[in-house]
Amino acid sequence: MFEGLGYFFAAVLSFLDPGSIWNILWATLLGIVVGMLPGLTATLGVALLTTLTFGLPSGEAILILVCMYVGAIYGGSRSAILLNIPGTPANAATALDGFPLARRGEAGRAMGIATAGSVLGTFVGMILLATIAPLLAEAALRFQSYEFFWLAIFGVVISGRLTALDDPLKGWVAGFLGLLVAMVGQESIYSFPRFAYGSTDLAGGFGLLPVLVGLFGFAEVLTVMKQPLIAAVRLSTDSVIPKIREVLAYWRTILRSGVTGTLMGLIPGVGEDMGAWVSYALARGASKTKDEYGKGSVEGLMSAEAGNNAAVPGALIPVLTLAVPGSAPAAVLLAALFIHGIRPGPLIMIEAPSFVYEVTAMVFFATLAILLYGLLLTRPLLMVLRIPPSRLMPIILVLCTVGSFAIASRLFDVWIMLGFGVLGFVLRTYGFPMAPLILGVVLGPILDSNLRRGLVLSDGSLLPFLTRPISIALWGTILLTFLLGVPAVQRFLARILGRGRGSAGEGGNA
């Protein structure tokens, strides 16, 4: 453990040169701006920046991306509080209590609380990242093909369940569609071009970044254009600097939200938005001032922002140790790691043990940057919110086009971006969530190669898939997730549990 601390401090020191500090400052600021603007999400921001930093040395590039990620999740709180429009989906819970506070004339106080919550939440997540990642990597060393196969399915299933709470079936469909999308192109054993129909472009498969930029960029632009274009910002006159006593009074909430957020980020495909919602729900359940929630509760606001920011380091844990993304922006970061020649996965603690701590140090500096900007630059930054979507959306589309082209320099990638943008827009209209889809695209190759490799290793037998201990845990959880998603089963359970609770007051029967 102390070895880890040593690596962490070494990493922190290594980032104290002017070049890195400059990168931290501009990347985090850009992230905050991206987070603030509707139509731009953290995922798109990280994706576009990945293409931009393609040519930079890996350490610098990853630092920039992490700062953009942290900044974007924080930045969304500005528009959520002032406009009741979350800048990114992760900030939807922030709007619930932030906007009422703003309407009461306490927008500055709300923004200060959001800053404090975000900073402290990220710190909690950061500590968990540094402690859990090495442990998880060690456990993951026992993973073989069979376990990775089940992990891929687990990721898609749990993501589908949790990101489409009211209709898990659609979440699962999205996830399996994503897995299928990853099947296009040359497969790993015979290099047979699947679903290519003679086209060399299709034989190369769908690159992750163009697909991402399409689903989270173009589709988002179309969605924003469909909605009424927003009105001007409501400026506040009160101070944006949080009172320390107020923040410290809620230390339990912050800790609880930080841990919850990190755990939500840790679960594959379930990211910052669930980090916010689950933290919010738990804080409300444990709160002595429940009724204030939704009407301007400082505690609620803090739990939402701590939760969503803690999910950022949380999402990085599976990225580093399992090469499985914990959230959509983390999926982009995963792609970026591969692009820069870094191999995340269980072997990371053996091949490059200091890397996990370097990433922790990056998160640390990004958090300091958002504290700085939150305290000093809030008012100037609000000018950004005055940019009308009519001017911004075309610019975003230009960036999407350039971004999709930049990695492989093929126009086909731009068409992929367009196609998936339309597909994503259509799917969203019919209630399908995007996160499981993108997770499926990332996990598809893992699923495919590990299933076939596992079957070859076991001589065609399904036995090891079903009987190895970790595999049992994984498919058991998958089965449970499916069952619990079926409404009939939910009602059945509610009836049993209700009866067990007795008849006083509740009744209990469905």
Added chain:
Amino acid sequence: MNRTELVVALVLTAFGAVVVAESLRMPRFENIGGSFATAPGLVPGLLGAVLVLFGVVMAIRAVVAGGPPEAPGRPILLEEEVEGPAEPQEPPSAGRTRMMWMLGLSLLYAGVLVGRIDFALATFLFVFAGIVVFELPAFRSARAVTNRTAIAGVIALAVAWAVPFVFERIFLVNLP
């Protein structure tokens, strides 16, 4: 009987069936020692079958239960329908028109122009056209028209210059 859901479900089922059919057509490479387990069509076929299953369940649900369970006021996580501050009312078709324009212009720009004509020129045309189209409702007086068109032109020029500069000169990334 929820017709939209049913159509979506049927499309999904048909799609899954096509995937399964195509996967079965893929070679098995038995002549070079392949087996069922290593067949390229294995995983796509299984995935297609799962999609067919989901599609059928969704279709049955649409017919029998009238679609997915009603959302109990819980927010839809990735598609915010949050009410904003009071805005001027607009007819519901306005949003759809804007979206179609954006779609059309984007497809024209990224699908046709980019790669065929100079990137900076294409970008200028697209950004200019885009801003003008979306600000049309605000063109109420002759002065507003000139002002806004001029601003659109300036922004378009700035973007057409800045994007290639930043991407190609500063970050050394290829542009179409």
